[in-house]
Amino acid sequence: MLDLLKRIFGKDNGSKHVAKERLRLVLVHDRSSISPQLLETLRAELIQVISNYMDIDESGLEVSLDSSGNTVALVANIPVVGMKRTGTAL
Amino acid sequence: MGEVIVITSGKGGVGKTTTTANIGTGLAAMGYKVALVDTDIGLRNLDVVLGLENRIVYDIVDVTSGNCRLKQALIKDKRLEGLHLLPAAQTKDKTAVNPDQMRQLCEDLKSDFDYVIIDCPAGIEQGFRNAIAGADKALVVTTPEVSAVRDADRIIGLLEAADLREPRLIINRIRPKMVRQGDMMSIEDIIDILAVDLLGVIPEDEMIVITTNRGEPVVNDRNTRAGQAYQNIVRRVAGEEVPMMNLDEESGFFKKLKKIIGLK
Numbered sequence: 158m159l160d161l162l163k164r165i166f167g168k169d170n171g172s173k174h175v176a177k178e179r180l181r182l183v184l185v186h187d188r189s190s191i192s193p194q195l196l197e198t199l200r201a202e203l204i205q206v207i208s209n210y211m212d213i214d215e216s217g218l219e220v221s222l223d224s225s226g227n228t229v230a231l232v233a234n235i236p237v238v239g240m241k242r243t244g245t246a247l
Numbered sequence: 248m249g250e251v252i253v254i255t256s257g258k259g260g261v262g263k264t265t266t267t268a269n270i271g272t273g274l275a276a277m278g279y280k281v282a283l284v285d286t287d288i289g290l291r292n293l294d295v296v297l298g299l300e301n302r303i304v305y306d307i308v309d310v311t312s313g314n315c316r317l318k319q320a321l322i323k324d325k326r327l328e329g330l331h332l333l334p335a336a337q338t339k340d341k342t343a344v345n346p347d348q349m350r351q352l353c354e355d356l357k358s359d360f361d362y363v364i365i366d367c368p369a370g371i372e373q374g375f376r377n378a379i380a381g382a383d384k385a386l387v388v389t390t391p392e393v394s395a396v397r398d399a400d401r402i403i404g405l406l407e408a409a410d411l412r413e414p415r416l417i418i419n420r421i422r423p424k425m426v427r428q429g430d431m432m433s434i435e436d437i438i439d440i441l442a443v444d445l446l447g448v449i450p451e452d453e454m455i456v457i458t459t460n461r462g463e464p465v466v467n468d469r470n471t472r473a474g475q476a477y478q479n480i481v482r483r484v485a486g487e488e489v490p491m492m493n494l495d496e497e498s499g500f501f502k503k504l505k506k507i508i509g510l511k
Binding site for chain 1: 392393396397400401404426428429430431432433436440
């Protein structure tokens with residue numbers, strides 16, 4: 158009964174929202190033509206570059222593509238453990 | 248000089264062939280000279296949808312390889328004067344024709360016909376590349392499902408990469424009741440995701456099965472929902488401004504019937 162009422166009053170519960178969300182995510186990857194392998198390479202290279210400047214927690218590093226509205230963002234979450242001493246004077 | 252329109256979708260089974268048959272039949276009924284080309288070599292079907300399967304002598308591969316002249320391979324429709332079909336070969340595969348030959352074929356057909364409508368095979372391989380090679384415009388058919396819309400998105404990208412800009416979308420097999428319940432993506436949802444112009448919407452209709460069983464395109468039957476929807480699409484292809492059909496409304500026939508027996 159509750160399900161029925163939910164279906165009648167709450168349009169958000171329809172399965173189309175699941176479909177739209179899944180479609181949106183799958184299209185982010187399709188359109189960017191970025192494969193999981195490519196993302197993995199990107200991740201490894203990011204670690205390499207950032208490690209030159211600071212100590213990072215490699216296991217906690219997350220790199221993913223995200224979409225909101227019509228824009229796509231490359232989101233990288235990089236936990237910094239400590240900064241490296243830089244040798245540059247002045 | 249005519250116009251070459253390719254009908255494509257990526258995913259199979261969404262209604263490319265049915266749409267090709269109906270748009271072609273509708274345009275011919277308006278008095279245009281129309282050639283339909285089945286490029287699904289190895290899996291030919293446009294002939295049966297049109298009810299012309301018993302008339303095939305030569306096919307597209309016979310034409311491109313020079314076994315016969317183009318005029319010999321074109322089959323005249325049973326019902327409509329201006330409608331012709333160039334069937335696909337059934338015993339060969341997609342590599343039997345190449346994009347250059349298709350371009351030439353389209354050029355030849357364009358000089359004789361007002362509209363050349365190309366039925367593209369499913370997939371994105373050579374069959375697809377052949378089908379779009381000589382096209383001036385593209386129509387993309389999809390259904391309100393994740394898989395079909397995803398494939399449509401991929402196809403739109405490939406069409407634009409091949410310089411077929413601004414393809415127009417046909418949404419097939421929509422069920423207004425399920426859309427109202429929130430259990431099927433709506434026209435707006437799909438347009439929003441694909442960001443292309445909408446050419447038309449065809450509601451799910453059992454009459455498609457019945458007319459296809461008979462080999463008669465549904466567009467001839469104005470009393471059916473799908474027939475009306477295709478009629479509107481045909482007029483838009485021909486350049487007319489036709490308002491979108493109200494999918495919530497019941498079909499003309501039933502509305503009339505209800506009026507007669509006093510239900511409305």
